[in-house]
Amino acid sequence: MYYLRGEANGLTGKDTENLKANCETGVSGLDEILAGGLAKSRLFLIEGSPGTGKTTIASQFLMAGVDAGDKVLYITLSETEEELRDGAASHGWTFGNGFEVFELVPPESLLDEQQQQSLLYSSDLELGETTKRIFEAFERIKPSRVVLDSLSEIRLLAQSSLRYRRQILALKHYFSRHASTVLMLDDMTADVMDKTVHSVAHAVIRLEELSPTYGAERRRMRVLKYRGRKYRGGYHDFVIDTGGIRVFPRLVSAEHRSDFKRETVPIGDTQLNKLLGGGFERGASNLILGPAGTGKSLLTLSFVKSAVERGETAAMFVFDEELGLLFDRSKGLGIDLQAMVDSKRLVIEQIDAAELTPGEFSERVRICVEKFGARTVVVDSLNGYQAAMPEEQALILHMHELLQYLNRQGATTFLTVAQHGLVGDMKSPVDVTYLADTVILLRYFEAMGRVRRAISVVKKRTGSHEDTIREFMIGSNGITLGEPLTAFQGVLRGVPNLVGDTGLLDATKA
Numbered sequence: 129m130y131y132l133r134g135e136a137n138g139l140t141g142k143d144t145e146n147l148k149a150n151c152e153t154g155v156s157g158l159d160e161i162l163a164g165g166l167a168k169s170r171l172f173l174i175e176g177s178p179g180t181g182k183t184t185i186a187s188q189f190l191m192a193g194v195d196a197g198d199k200v201l202y203i204t205l206s207e208t209e210e211e212l213r214d215g216a217a218s219h220g221w222t223f224g225n226g227f228e229v230f231e232l233v234p235p236e237s238l239l240d241e242q243q244q245q246s247l248l249y250s251s252d253l254e255l256g257e258t259t260k261r262i263f264e265a266f267e268r269i270k271p272s273r274v275v276l277d278s279l280s281e282i283r284l285l286a287q288s289s290l291r292y293r294r295q296i297l298a299l300k301h302y303f304s305r306h307a308s309t310v311l312m313l314d315d316m317t318a319d320v321m322d323k324t325v326h327s328v329a330h331a332v333i334r335l336e337e338l339s340p341t342y343g344a345e346r347r348r349m350r351v352l353k354y355r356g357r358k359y360r361g362g363y364h365d366f367v368i369d370t371g372g373i374r375v376f377p378r379l380v381s382a383e384h385r386s387d388f389k390r391e392t393v394p395i396g397d398t399q400l401n402k403l404l405g406g407g408f409e410r411g412a413s414n415l416i417l418g419p420a421g422t423g424k425s426l427l428t429l430s431f432v433k434s435a436v437e438r439g440e441t442a443a444m445f446v447f448d449e450e451l452g453l454l455f456d457r458s459k460g461l462g463i464d465l466q467a468m469v470d471s472k473r474l475v476i477e478q479i480d481a482a483e484l485t486p487g488e489f490s491e492r493v494r495i496c497v498e499k500f501g502a503r504t505v506v507v508d509s510l511n512g513y514q515a516a517m518p519e520e521q522a523l524i525l526h527m528h529e530l531l532q533y534l535n536r537q538g539a540t541t542f543l544t545v546a547q548h549g550l551v552g553d554m555k556s557p558v559d560v561t562y563l564a565d566t567v568i569l570l571r572y573f574e575a576m577g578r579v580r581r582a583i584s585v586v587k588k589r590t591g592s593h594e595d596t597i598r599e600f601m602i603g604s605n606g607i608t609l610g611e612p613l614t615a616f617q618g619v620l621r622g623v624p625n626l627v628g629d630t631g632l633l634d635a636t637k638a
Contacts, residue, residue: 154192157375175314176335182313186275193273194226201271205281230265255285279314343482365487376487381532388538399609405593413531413541418570424544435504436473442504443496444476447512481515509544565589
């Protein structure tokens with residue numbers, strides 16, 4: 129898989145210069161969120177409940193240091209060195225030269241009940257001994273990057289908030305004097321309201337894991353603070369894959385502008401062109417509404433075919449249909465998707481809404497546009513995309529940013545939405561009509577003892593269009609449009625009244 133980096137990911141020239149003065153995290157997408165990485169010789173906190181990925185990020189941070197020629201030190205208080213190395217092996221990593229692991233376990237005397245103190249609190253001795261051994265390991269290795277995992281052990285040894293804060297300050301000043309960049313991990317198993325380290329740390333990153341009612345767990349992160357730096361706020365989705373963590377920075381469309389010629393792009397079908405007022409505008413978003421089975425997907429396929437015939441690259445993201453079935457069905461309608469894929473003119477992906485986060489979906493769309501040069505993008509359907517993001521308001525905000533981004537890249541976007549019901553009053557699961565530049569409405573209607581289909585353009589911001597309602601049929605040659613249905617009233621309600629000659633299409637000719 130290809131991942132965008134550098135200015136394509138929103139880093140400015142100034143941020144790129146910051147990378148030289150900062151420590152790269154080694155985590156795909158995280159440096160963009162942090163506007164260049166982690167400032168050198170500062171102390172940072174990564175907090176999150178167990179299993180959110182703190183150790184994985186810490187390992188990637190240190191391995192990035194080794195790649196940069198730094199000496200690094202992983203101080204583990206809660207996990208054995210063997211467990212740490214086994215976890216790295218699951219990602220295909222091997223801690224090589226320059227990567228030191230210091231497993232800090234209680235001294236044997238403290239594990240012996242007969243040697244434990246009875247008049248003095250053993251925590252006084254344990255905390256002092258722990259700090260001493262940390263400093264000894266540091267002096268022996270003299271690393272540029274340090275990870276301390278985890279703070280919950282030190283918090284338990286300190287026993288009081290005052291002693292804990294003083295201990296963290298002592299560690300901070302010690303590492304700062306030696307110009308080390310420190311990453312402290314906190315599993316938040318103690319009091320979640322304790323913000324002691326928040327005020328001490330230069331930056332705080334929180335990792336969260338969400339458990340939806342159905343489907344895989346979702347992970348996201350948020351930067352709570354970063355002194356003296358304008359970072360990218362809000363939540364950012366991330367995944368833990370074999371090979372490490374990948375972060376998908378929240379898309380901000382205003383950061384992505386490009387120059388392109390705004391023009392009307394005609395469609396291959398003459399009647400459809402007339403209905404649309406000449407075609408679609410480049411850099412516009414188009415919404416196709418209608419109940420199940422009216423031909424929304426087929427209509428988008430005809431637009432994809434026209435784009436490929438013009439020599440452009442198209443991208444399709446299919447939520448609702450299995451690709452093998454889609455390829456076979458479209459070939460029977462005169463559209464050879466496999467040939468388009470083989471010619472590298474079509475990028476098509478099957479999307480599993482139960483497994484994919486909205487942030488990762490946005491990243492995949494960006495890859496198609498920025499790497500493969502897609503100028504026609506189809507999302508079929510928004511119902512499946514909504515399943516990946518149950519909160520409707522969040523869905524609209526995500527779609528707004530994604531559509532604005534595509535528009536600014538000069539890509540023509542087609543979204544399909546399946547409305548509830550078959551005839552009569554139709555309801556959409558989410559209303560995004562105000563986001564689209566063009567809205568195409570498909571309907572069933574009954575006439576002459578047959579179920580028929582109708583198409584109309586109800587909105588087009590970028591130019592004129594026909595205000596008629598036309599019947600269309602689906603056959604071996606794709607979609608065939610008829611003349612305007614001037615003899616009917618009430619077609620959009622599904623039960624029209626005949627007021628003149630029908631002018632209906634002959635099914636035998638479709």
